[in-house]
Amino acid sequence: MKIFYAIQATGNGHISRAMQIYPYLQKFGTVDFFLSGNNSSLQTDLPVKYKSKGCSLYYSKCGGLDYWDIVKNIKPNQIYKDAKSLPLKNYDVIINDFDSITALACKLQKVHSVQFGHQASFVSSNTPRPEKRSLMGEFIFKNYAPAPKNIGLHFDQYDSFIHPPIIKDEIVNAVPKNLKHITVYLPSFDKDCLEKAFKSVVDVEFHWFLDTVKQIHTIGNITYFPVGQKQFNNSLINCEGIITGGGFETPAEALFLGKKVLSIPIKEHYEQECNAAALKQLGVPTLKDVGDDFGQIIENWLNTQIIYPKMQANNIPDTLQYLFDTYNH
Missing domain, CATH: 3.40.50.2000 (Glycogen Phosphorylase B;)
Structure with missing residues (x-):
């Protein structure tokens, strides 16, 4: 089986998760990674076959996002070109960890994918939100990297398709x-x-x-x-x-x-x-x-004495088996 795995590199978490599950994925087939964005500072020996600058995050000085820098560095023509060039039809399974280019490529090339990762959990309205919801934020959750199937990861099981976090x-x-x-x-x-x-x-x-x-x-x-x-x-x-x-x-x-x-x-x-x-x-x-x-x-x-909840670790082989079963049905 040939597996295409798209990683959004707007932070280190997506890459860290991919590094942890890669050995388990190899038991299902050969894996090629697509790295989209340039915010990660982690060194990785993952077999990254495809890269794109994609959409990256830029920060203001003290704890915020610099939206002007984010917008001015988005290159729509290049994103469209990158999406068209990804050879997705060569793969049996496409796993997308919240990457917009892969989602667009799936639409253009009429192929199937599964959104896997933390952001997939926000497909459920049961997943916690702040008191003041953001219309733009909810729009991004829904439309940035849509897929017909979703497997979410979160702190708790807020819905049936949401699994515990991947712990290294x-x-x-x-x-x-x-x-x-x-x-x-x-x-x-x-x-x-x-x-x-x-x-x-x-x-x-x-x-x-x-x-x-x-x-x-x-x-x-x-x-x-x-x-x-x-x-x-x-x-x-x-x-x-x-x-x-x-x-x-x-x-x-x-x-x-x-x-x-x-x-x-x-x-x-x-x-x-x-x-x-x-x-x-x-x-x-x-x-x-x-x-x-x-x-x-x-x-x-x-x-201050605070009683923290004990976090459960993901059973990676079971979750991946669920992913492949879900993908094929």
């Missing part, structure tokens, strides 16, 4: 410890936006992962790390808690390990606002913005 083997097999540091991964924030707050919490050690850092170094109570899976996993496994965005994979892994989580969704990023709503239902504290009192908020968070 390194996390599943880990023996977590609490070495008292706080892991930080907030890719939409520049260093200048948060550094003062972290320095103000003098009794706490921070492991801060930043795209702009090239080598590990420590200044005061902050150790700065380049973004890399091995070092990040080690920091997460041994931390007291993590401060991260409103993504899906990182909070899921932290909850699986029984760690404290403080979530700061990217401003005006509707999917992350939806994830924050789901995390709030689970009792995880979330922030809408970061102000001058952020240092005090961190201290209060660390000093």
